[in-house]
Amino acid sequence: MKKKVKKRKIKSERLIHDEVIALHKSRGNGILKRRVWVDEDDVVTRYSLAYINHHIYTGDNGRVLGYDNAHNYHHRHYIGNIEPVEFENFEDIENRFQKEFEDIHEKHKKKK
Helix, strand or coil, X not given: CCCCCCCCCCCXXXXXXXXXXXXXXXXXXXXXXXXXXXXXXCCEEEEEEEEECCCCCCCHHHEEEEEECHHHCCEEEECCEEEECCCCCHHXXXXXXXXXXXXXXXHHHHHC
């Protein structure tokens, strides 16, 4: 007698945020990108947050700072370096990204 194997239902995803904000030169230059996907229970399944500014860093397509969970782990990009990050929840990641972006952005605005 064959044992019945319960198939796990794969939840569908939908993109809920796909934002690109261009920062004017007078406001420090650069681009902020935010893409977030959720499952049918509105739980974040994938995300990508990035600050791109070719005036600060030209490698990695200009990505100065980024957080995402591509490649099956949560990680942070910073000026060409990639390191894993502890994931508690998406809100925490968003807050970390926002604070770091503001710090980097203010530091580089002052240099001009």
